[in-house]
Amino acid sequence: MPLPSPPGYADGSLADVLPSVAASLGVPGRPGGDGPFAMPPARRGVVVLVDGLGARQLSRRYGHAPFLRAHRERTRTVPAGFPSTTATSMGTFGTGLTPGQHGMLGYEVLVPDEDRVFNELSWEGGPDPERWQPRPTWFERAEAEGVDVARIGPGFFDGSGLTQAALRGGRFLAADLLAARVDAALRAVRSGPRTLVYLYWGEVDKLGHVHGPESLEWTAELEAVDRELARLAAGLPDDASLTMTADHGMLACPHDGRVDVADEPALRAGVRHLGGEPRVTHVYCEPGAAGDVADAWREVLGDRAHVVGRDEAVRAGLFGRVAPEHLARVGDVVAVAGGDFTIVDSRRMRPQLLALLGMHGALTAEELEVPVLHVPARVVA
Known part of the structure; x- marks a missing residue:
């Protein structure tokens, strides 16, 4: 997408x-x-x-x-x-x-x-x-x-x-x-x-x-x-x-229109850390795994999110011009939710965050x- x-x-x-x-x-x-x-x-x-x-x-x-x-x-x-x-x-x-x-x-x-x-x-x-x-x-x-x-x-x-x-x-x-x-x-x-x-x-x-x-x-x-x-x-x-x-x-963002990483093993494979928020996820990968992780996230999320690698996100100008010292802060893979879709992770997110209805972060x-x-x-x- x-x-x-x-x-x-x-x-x-x-x-x-x-x-x-x-x-x-x-x-x-x-x-x-x-x-x-x-x-x-x-x-x-x-x-x-x-x-x-x-x-x-x-x-x-x-x-x-x-x-x-x-x-x-x-x-x-x-x-x-x-x-x-x-x-x-x-x-x-x-x-x-x-x-x-x-x-x-x-x-x-x-x-x-x-x-x-x-x-x-x-x-x-x-x-x-x-x-x-x-x-x-x-x-x-x-x-x-x-x-x-x-x-x-x-x-x-x-x-x-x-x-x-x-x-x-x-x-x-x-x-x-x-x-x-x-x-x-x-x-x-x-x-x-x-x-x-x-x-x-x-x-x-x-x-x-x-x-x-x-x-x-x-x-x-x-x-x-x-x-x-x-x-x-x-x-x-x-x-x-x-x-x-x-x-x-x-x-x-209705709760029935979201994916929980805790329920999707394919979204966890090769992932070292998850950052961002429910509308924009920074995916920090194990060394050498970014390509496979991006493919897996695209397969699971389909047309509900835009899944790109770090280089593509930076080239696209999403963050404006990125200073070299800040490049590693961007996820190896970045998933930007479309529509009213959200990506959550109940393993690490507080219940108060999971309960929220209004969301922001995406484009x-x-x-x-x-x-x-x-x-x-x-x-x-």
């Missing part, structure tokens, strides 16, 4: 959002000048990332989001990057680089020198985050140029492996409820004459995973997010811009496309 088209990174993607906001604040170093997002100058900027708020899901629920609907004409749809998953997208967002360049290539990936797989989201037992992802973030770049940078999220994010790898720089402000985070953002944006504030909210993603995207629970959370975004926009100083984006979308528009809304400052700096 041939691969679908890779994300169109060159035409503007999640990688361009934070660099463009930083450039509007006068932070130099953005390759290609203004790039695909030419944002007017501002003295201050607030960037909100709503985890799991895909562009396709939002467009079908604009009736529940009057603030976002009112700014629909200012909203672009761009690819998050591949895989369309939080750990990878946070690397893309924070560094302004495509996945192959920052090297955070999935939910679970191989540490090649240690021959083990670790979870890039939890970072439990993971490598030193600043060695794993050493490229500077745009928060660090902004701070180095005299911008007061504040990042707002749950307290356990402060100093976590994922945060240190993808989002380091500036100061961290802990707040739990969304209203408290908006209050913190409104204080932080006024804390200096030149500020960059980042606010993260994850409940849309959580509810989509458990109940499905666009479920009643998901929709109620979208309504709450929309109200707080409206309050945030109304409370900003005149010289501050507001940007809202997301890290991926989502689609419902469908439902998963890949995210919104980028930019509301310029009312007073140009």
